[in-house]
Amino acid sequence: MIQVAVMGYGTVGSGVVEVIEKNKDEINKKSGEEINIKYILDLRDFPGDPYENKVVHDVEMILNDPEVKIICETMGGLKPAYDFTKRALLGGKSVCTSNKELVATHGPELIQIAHENKCNYLFEASVGGGIPIIRPLNYSLTAEKIDAVTGILNGTTNYILSKMEKEGADFEDVLKEAQEKGYAERNPEADVEGYDACRKIAILSSLMCGKNVKYQDIDTEGITKITATDFVYARAMRKTIKLLAQSREVDGKFYAMVAPFMISMSHPLSMVNDVFNAVCIHGNMLGDSMYYGRGAGKLPTASAVVSDVVDCARHIGKVIMCFWEGEDVVLTPNDEASRRFFVRVPAENEKKALHIFGQARVIEADVPGEFAFVTEAMPEKEFKEKAGEAGAISWIRVEEE
Ligand code: HSE
Numbered sequence: 001m002i003q004v005a006v007m008g009y010g011t012v013g014s015g016v017v018e019v020i021e022k023n024k025d026e027i028n029k030k031s032g033e034e035i036n037i038k039y040i041l042d043l044r045d046f047p048g049d050p051y052e053n054k055v056v057h058d059v060e061m062i063l064n065d066p067e068v069k070i071i072c073e074t075m076g077g078l079k080p081a082y083d084f085t086k087r088a089l090l091g092g093k094s095v096c097t098s099n100k101e102l103v104a105t106h107g108p109e110l111i112q113i114a115h116e117n118k119c120n121y122l123f124e125a126s127v128g129g130g131i132p133i134i135r136p137l138n139y140s141l142t143a144e145k146i147d148a149v150t151g152i153l154n155g156t157t158n159y160i161l162s163k164m165e166k167e168g169a170d171f172e173d174v175l176k177e178a179q180e181k182g183y184a185e186r187n188p189e190a191d192v193e194g195y196d197a198c199r200k201i202a203i204l205s206s207l208m209c210g211k212n213v214k215y216q217d218i219d220t221e222g223i224t225k226i227t228a229t230d231f232v233y234a235r236a237m238r239k240t241i242k243l244l245a246q247s248r249e250v251d252g253k254f255y256a257m258v259a260p261f262m263i264s265m266s267h268p269l270s271m272v273n274d275v276f277n278a279v280c281i282h283g284n285m286l287g288d289s290m291y292y293g294r295g296a297g298k299l300p301t302a303s304a305v306v307s308d309v310v311d312c313a314r315h316i317g318k319v320i321m322c323f324w325e326g327e328d329v330v331l332t333p334n335d336e337a338s339r340r341f342f343v344r345v346p347a348e349n350e351k352k353a354l355h356i357f358g359q360a361r362v363i364e365a366d367v368p369g370e371f372a373f374v375t376e377a378m379p380e381k382e383f384k385e386k387a388g389e390a391g392a393i394s395w396i397r398v399e400e401e
Contacts, residue, residue, distance in 0.1 A: 001034045002313050003067040007084060008075030009042040009055065012098045012125070015302025016072050017051055020309070027306065031313035038068060063087050070312045072305050073097040082106055089113045089121060094316075096308035098125035098301050104199040104215045107206065108326040115319045122308035122320070127200040128153065128277045130300025131293040132307070137207045137281070138322055144283030146208045150246040150399075153200040155275035155296040156184045156191035157223050157243045161260075162273040165240055170228045183275065193222035194243060194258040201245035204279070205256050208247055210323040213256060217331050221259040230396060233342065233372055236365035238265050242272075244399060253332040261399040262342050335381035340398040344372045345390050353390040374398060 004020075006013050020027060020035055028034045039062050040054045049055075062068055063084070071088050073095050075081045081102050085095050090113060097103060102110075103123045114121040124134045128151070137146070152158050156178065163174045175192065178184035190196045202215035223243050234241050239262045247256040263270050268290050272278040277295025282288055294300035311320060342363070345353045350371040354360060360373040370393065375383065387395055 001036050002031065002069050002316070003036055003038040003065070004070045004072065004309060005039040005041065005062040005068050006037060006072045006074060007041040007059070007062070007081075008073065009040050009044070009046065010074065010076075011298045012301045012305065013040070013042070013072065013074035015298035016074060016305050019299065019302045019306045023306075027310060031310045033313060035309060035313060038065070059084055063091060063093075068093055069316055070094045070096065070309055072309065073099055073102075074302075074305065075099065076101065078102055078105060085110055085121070086113060089117055089119060092117045092119050094119040094122070094312040096122045096125075096305050096312060098305050099123075100126040100196070100199045100203065104202045107203065108212050108324050111322050111324055112326065118317055118319060120312050120315060120320045122311060123203070124308050125301045125304035127203050128279060128291065128293070129155075129295040129297060130303050131277060131279065131291050131295060132304070133204070133279050133291050134207065135307075135311075136289075136291060137204070141281065141283055141286070141289075144286055146281055146283050147250075148246070148248045148282040149201070149204045149208050149279060150244055150269065151197075151201065151204070151279035152242055152269055152272050152277050153197040153245045153279070153295065154191055154194070154243060155277060155294075156188065157194075157197070158272065158277070159183055159275045160192070161223060161226070161241055161243065164226070164228060165231050165234070168228050168231065171224060171226055192224055194220040194245075195222075197243060197245040197258045201247055201256060201258060204245075205247035205254070205329075206324050207322075208249070209254060209329050211325050211327045211329045213247070213254070213329045213331070217256075219257045219259070219334050221257075223260050225394065226260055226396075227394075229344075229367055230394070232367055233344070233363055233365045234262060236363055237262065237342070237374070239263060240265060240270050241396065242269055244269070253336075254329050255332050255334060255337050257334050259397060261397050263399045264401055267399065267401050335384075336379055338377050338379050339400070340377050341375045341383050341387070341395050342372070342398055343375060343387060343390070343395045344370050344393040346393065347371050349391045356386050356390045
């Protein structure tokens with residue numbers, strides 16, 4: 001029997017307990033041994049809960065119990081999760097986590113400590129919720145040189161953008177409704193400003209490079225400036241607007257960013273709607289592959305944590321390889337990246353804008369008082385200067401297929 005502890009009995013932690021209980025026959029068979037939850041760590045008591053007798057408040061009971069071999073860290077945040085995780089790994093206990101903030105901030109250090117102590121730090125649930133994406137990157141695509149990862153990695157913003165597209169509604173109204181329905185947090189900043197997607201693409205980018213991509217280095221823009229009028233234009237262009245998190249290697253230079261993009265309706269990510277997430281990976285031999293599913297939620301996320309528990313159970317005393325070194329990757333500024341841009345200017349600036357940009361594809365969408373167009377591909381720095389001169393009302397990057 002393998003003894004497991006769950007640290008944090010919130011949404012994901014209680015989901016982990018539920019998954020292990022509901023699917024115990026499958027999980028035990030696949031693990032090769034019975035998985036038993038010995039402790040649940042939380043500050044609160046849970047009177048009436050079927051597992052209330054497993055709830056403990058003192059982490060030392062878990063860390064000092066030699067029977068505990070695997071810990072699920074579903075606490076979130078850096079403190080005290082970092083300290084608890086490090087101590088568990090130093091003690092040879094594997095840790096499976098859904099904590100993207102901790103993985104994005106201390107991933108390489110914790111992986112190294114795990115390996116030095118013949119145990120594992122696994123984080124399938126930290127990106128894309130229930131979608132298998134870390135394991136494909138680590139195990140399945142090992143014959144590939146991966147040169148691009150592009151994803152819709154945040155369910156809240158994808159829900160908001162999908163609604164704006166369908167209903168022609170403005171950002172603030174959809175956000176309010178999403179908050180009332182419990183789809184968006186009362187403090188939605190981490191989602192709508194792109195910070196959540198930024199942590200997730202930092203993790204995927206690091207696995208793509210095998211080195212550390214610091215989330216602090218990733219240019220991040222959210223969706224708060226996207227309007228119903230932008231979607232009017234998008235429709236006229238047979239495109240939609242998605243918050244993309246992307247990472248690319250071009251001629252030995254690494255680029256990463258999170259920002260809203262205009263994408264064509266024939267782009268595979270255009271079909272990813274509502275709270276769903278998806279990740280497209282481009283490998284030099286395979287070409288494109290795409291991973292789609294529920295990027296958040298109690299049971300999908302818990303399922304990913306438990307898949308890591310099974311992996312750890314199969315590898316007690318052995319290291320599961322993960323190439324993520326501590327050396328920081330130097331990202332190339334996105335100002336140097338070349339792409340096309342969708343631009344809106346006041347109608348009276350039409351001639352001036354066409355003069356400044358030269359070649360441009362004009363967009364007919366019957367928006368009064370405005371002139372809109374798509375530029376030729378150009379470096380972002382050059383574009384921003386020209387957009388300023390042309391008096392742009394707003395602009396959105398265009399993602400090519
Ligand atoms: N707030 C996140 C989302 C949940 O909306 O996708 C999981 O990270």
